[in-house]
Amino acid sequence: MDDSTFHRAKAAAASGLTAAVAIPVFAEDVLLAILVVLFADAEHVGAIEVWEDSANSLVLSDGYYGTAEEFERVSKATTFGHGQGLPGGVWASETPILMRDLGASYGFLRAESAGKAGLKTGLGLPIPTPGDKTYVLTLLSAPGTPIAHRFEIWDARAERVGPEKKALRIDGLCEREGFLAPKENPPLDALSVTAWQGPIGRVLGSGLPHVQVGGAGLPAGYTQMVALPIHHENGLAYVVAWYL
Incomplete structure (x- = not known):
């Protein structure tokens, strides 16, 4: 990050921050x-990518790859x-997509190079x-x-949850608990929250992003979380959360 694009570049450098994405x-x-979202560690293996549509396809607008040259x-x-x-799937479905084991996934077109770089998990966000412009953000992570x-x-x-202001957890991945997706199809066992119930419910109630450090409502073993709302024409459509 430099002064021409990030006004707090000196403070960021002093804190060890090397990249940022504004959503x-x-x-x-x-x-x-x-x-x-700010990222640290110059030796980081991972990627932040911004894709935009151009001539009926998505092209890379910008990206940060750490050591994954x-x-x-x-x-x-x-x-x-x-x-x-992953980017094209998000584009077509207009939904967030969580992709596992990138190096072995037929759905990840860059699987071979992802595997060599050690990239494992991908999160795609509309x-x-x-x-009329389409943008997709992808976050690619290494263990x-x-x-x-x-x-x-x-x-x-x-259309999924009915008139009540609530949300169902439809997918997830946790280092401690493994897959968090519902086990039944249709997902009758999906975890649900209502507006203002815990951190996810706060996003449902406000329609705004939420950042939490400590406090009640976080899963056991986690102390920080970020929750991002994604709005469609008819209102709040999805909430995507990640935890540290």
Whole structure:
């Protein structure tokens, strides 16, 4: 990070921070918040990618790859069609997608280079903005330098949960507990929360991102969390949370 793009560059450098991504939260045309996520460790193995649509495909707009230089080279030369790979899948479904074991996944088009880089987990997020432009944010994590130790995706769409302001946990991955996705199909056993119930419920109630350090409501063994709301035309659609 330098002074031309990040006004707090000197303070960031003194704190060991090496990269940042700013995530806008829009409800239709209204900007509700901007969540800024900062990353440390120059020896980090992982990636933060911003993909945007261009000529009916997604191209890399920007990215940070730490020491994964070969994966960065491959990514800069890769484009995704509608429904292809993790970014294309998010684009087609307009939903967050959590992908496991990237190096062995047929759904991850850069699997070979991801495996060589040690990347294991991928989280793809649709980033709605005003206008016709499509943006997808991907966070790719390695076990040795994880972006987070626990990921959760909550579905808050009215067509899924009904008129009540609530959300169902539809997917997740935890280093301690393993898969957090419902075991039944349809997911009758999905964990649910209502507005203002715990940290996820706070996002449901406010429609805004939530950052928590300590306090009640966090899963056992975790002390920090970030929860990001994703709005569609009809209101809050998803909440994505990650924990440290």
